[in-house]
Amino acid sequence: MSRFIPPLLGVVLALLALWYAAVVPMNVQETLTRAERAEIPVTPATAVERRDTGTWALVFGNLGALGESWSLDRPRLPAPHQVVAELYDSTVTEELTGRRGLVRSGSLSNRGLLYHAIVTLNATFVGFLIGTGLGIVLAIGIVHSRVMDMSVMPWAIVSQTIPIVALAPMIIVVLYSIGIQGLLPKAVISAYLSFFPVVVGMVKGLRSPDGMQMDLMRTYNAPTRDVLTKLRLPASVPYLFASLKIAIAASLVGAIVGELPVQKGGLGARMLAGSYYGQTAQIWAALLMAAGLAAVLVWAIGAVERRTLVRMGMSR
Amino acid sequence: MTLILAALALWAAGFALNVALANGPARDTRAAQIAVPLIFGATLLAMWELIVRGAEVPTVILPPPSDIAERFAGNTGLLWRDFTQTILKGALSGYVIGNVAAFLTALLVDRSDYLRRGLLPLGNFMAALPIVGTAPILVMWFGFGWQSKAAVVVLMVYFPMLVNTVAGLSETTAMQRDLMKTYAATWGQTLWTLRLPAALPFIFNGLKITSTLALVGAIVAEFFGSPTLGLGFRISTSIGQLDLAMVWSAIVVAALAGTGFYGLITLIEKRMTFWHASTRGR
Numbered sequence: 001m002s003r004f005i006p007p008l009l010g011v012v013l014a015l016l017a018l019w020y021a022a023v024v025p026m027n028v029q030e031t032l033t034r035a036e037r038a039e040i041p042v043t044p045a046t047a048v049e050r051r052d053t054g055t056w057a058l059v060f061g062n063l064g065a066l067g068e069s070w071s072l073d074r075p076r077l078p079a080p081h082q083v084v085a086e087l088y089d090s091t092v093t094e095e096l097t098g099r100r101g102l103v104r105s106g107s108l109s110n111r112g113l114l115y116h117a118i119v120t121l122n123a124t125f126v127g128f129l130i131g132t133g134l135g136i137v138l139a140i141g142i143v144h145s146r147v148m149d150m151s152v153m154p155w156a157i158v159s160q161t162i163p164i165v166a167l168a169p170m171i172i173v174v175l176y177s178i179g180i181q182g183l184l185p186k187a188v189i190s191a192y193l194s195f196f197p198v199v200v201g202m203v204k205g206l207r208s209p210d211g212m213q214m215d216l217m218r219t220y221n222a223p224t225r226d227v228l229t230k231l232r233l234p235a236s237v238p239y240l241f242a243s244l245k246i247a248i249a250a251s252l253v254g255a256i257v258g259e260l261p262v263q264k265g266g267l268g269a270r271m272l273a274g275s276y277y278g279q280t281a282q283i284w285a286a287l288l289m290a291a292g293l294a295a296v297l298v299w300a301i302g303a304v305e306r307r308t309l310v311r312m313g314m315s316r
Numbered sequence: 317m318t319l320i321l322a323a324l325a326l327w328a329a330g331f332a333l334n335v336a337l338a339n340g341p342a343r344d345t346r347a348a349q350i351a352v353p354l355i356f357g358a359t360l361l362a363m364w365e366l367i368v369r370g371a372e373v374p375t376v377i378l379p380p381p382s383d384i385a386e387r388f389a390g391n392t393g394l395l396w397r398d399f400t401q402t403i404l405k406g407a408l409s410g411y412v413i414g415n416v417a418a419f420l421t422a423l424l425v426d427r428s429d430y431l432r433r434g435l436l437p438l439g440n441f442m443a444a445l446p447i448v449g450t451a452p453i454l455v456m457w458f459g460f461g462w463q464s465k466a467a468v469v470v471l472m473v474y475f476p477m478l479v480n481t482v483a484g485l486s487e488t489t490a491m492q493r494d495l496m497k498t499y500a501a502t503w504g505q506t507l508w509t510l511r512l513p514a515a516l517p518f519i520f521n522g523l524k525i526t527s528t529l530a531l532v533g534a535i536v537a538e539f540f541g542s543p544t545l546g547l548g549f550r551i552s553t554s555i556g557q558l559d560l561a562m563v564w565s566a567i568v569v570a571a572l573a574g575t576g577f578y579g580l581i582t583l584i585e586k587r588m589t590f591w592h593a594s595t596r597g598r
Contacts, residue, residue: 007434026457076457147331147338150349151356158575160528169539170563173555174377253446260539261555267449275452275540287449294445 019080024069026077028058034072035065078281086281087113087288110265117289119266123183123255124297127190128248134191135198135247136240142199143206143232144224153203160196168254169261186258186266193254194247201243205236238314241305248297256290267293319370323363330359379561387561388568395550395569402547403573405462407534410469415526417470418477419519425478426485427503436482442475451537460541468537473526480525484518485511517592520585527577531570 024031032042032050043061044050050058059066070079078086094112095102101109108115138156142149168189175185209231217227259268267286274282309315334352342348361381367373368380375383388395425431451468458464488511496506538548547566554562 004433004437007430008437009434010430011434011438146343147335147352150338150343150352151334154353155357158571167567169552170555170560170567174560178377249445253448256446257448257536271449271452272540275456278456280453280456283449283452287453290446290449291441295441 016080019077020070023075023077023079024066025055025059027069027072027075028055028062028066030072030075031066031069032058032062034068035062040065074278075280078284082281083284083288086285090282090285113267113270113285113289116265116267116270116286117293120252120255120259120268120290121293123186123258123266124190124248124252124293126183126187127254128194128251130187131191131194131251132198132244132247135195135243136202138195139199139202139206140228142203144228156196156199168257172258172261182264186255189258190251190254194251197243197246197250198240201239201246202236205239206232208239209235234312237308237312238305241301241308244305245298245301248301249294252290252294252297317370319366323366323370326362326366327359330355376558376560379564383561384564384568388565391562391565394545395565397545398547398550398566399569399573401462401543401545402465402534402538403531403570406465406537406546407469407530409462410466410534411473411526411530413466414470414473414530415477415523418474418522419481421474422478422481422485423507425482432482436479439475439479439482448472448533448536451533452540455537455540460543464541465534465537465546469530469533472529472533476525476529477522480518480522481515484515484522487511487514487518516589517585520581520589523581524578524585527581528574531574531577535570 029047029050033047036042036045036047042050042065043058044053053061069075070082072078075082090111090113094109095114098104098109098111100107100111108118138148138152142153171189172185175181175188206228213231213235214227217231222230255266256268256271259266260272267290270286271283274280274286306315334355337343337348337352337355340348364378365380365382368378421435425435448468450471454467454471455464458467492510492514493506496510501509535548535551538546539552542549547570550566551563554560554566
């Protein structure tokens, strides 16, 4: 573990430095407009002239007037500390001192990022459970029935080349028009995205017992059901967990995309609102929150995986 | 009602035919392996048509396939322009840039152990992220044209490809590398004659995964702003007009493009990794 930390820290610090450096050219127009209003001399004196000047010429021509690059209200690229500040404001500050926050109203503020994260997380979990359940059932069917293997499997593969995320708005609107709204439509999309990795992984896992093991079951004269519960299912557990890690990340993406068309809370809705009102820091904060969620979810599955495999005697 | 009964009868007939084919004497022939999924798909389509007409489902909820086919045939020009905008300009250019960049980074990572240990955990983490979330930011930076879609696609394909290529480059055994060392082969020669060929299955796996990601990225990015054409634009505006047949036509275009693209890469893969166990087995 400690082998990884110094280089990882080095790479992350380098990325942060790059980010701070990139903020200057990205925001140079806005910074210079502010500098002009504050009556600091700027080389091309008017905004019209500056619009036609190259970015690098502006940066190096006005080295003295770039001080506000990292503290603009609506930057094109917010600096890292601005994103962190927005994250803090929309979680801790909002819940502690906001009018609708946890302290005053006793429930999570619907302006806070925590509330949106929980909305997204709910859809992710429901979709993940549905998708995983269906995936396992279908995989069992495919392993036991030649007809299903031959007819369903090719279509399951073809269906993955359809960008289902593109279908998301339509599924949401159609379900909305027949009265289904809220959590379920988003969960349907999450379920679809998490379903395929589970099917593929489980089929591979259920077929992983080798000829020797299957022969042993045959000498015991074990019925198909016992072969499934006592040999195939336990043997498929490592494959299942590998798939679950992919599936939970995919179902988070599904939930976020599902929130785009119906603006009723969630990180996706938050990103879209941020993009409508030019609140870049808000989009970045939502993105960071989504990143954190994805990392925690994948890590949690990994932790369950390690404990399960140790208990089953498959790893130490 | 009769139409629904007909649909059920059709399903039973198709299923019985498939059972007969899959368990019959010809089950391992190539023809049966193609026929069974085709029958399954055709049965599904026919049942969709019959049930939608039989149960009188409003076309704003689910149009029958014949309507979709009609709308598709009537708008080929429009759909072709959407296809060029989204797939050829947005997705394909982003796909090429992203994969080439990831490949070059992988070579760099391969030469430096520091970078490998620093960048790979980050790459694994980024590959799990909802990168689609960057779409609003990139549309804000690069404008509504295809450039912003290409940028979203680059970000989406970069990390999965990087992780796959790096894994592929470390696929050779110590014995093989030692042999190259006894030949006094340079890093470049080892790479070209031993490690790149060994990495090809992984590289192609990355190319396959990222091919669908590229389509998704380009289409979703159009939901955040696009010129008045493109598949994502067509889907979101047609939903607004409740013209579901048009939405499905756009989806058919995306599905055909996705399947074709994936198929093409699989074909190249089979030609280039003919020696690998996974292709040699069949």
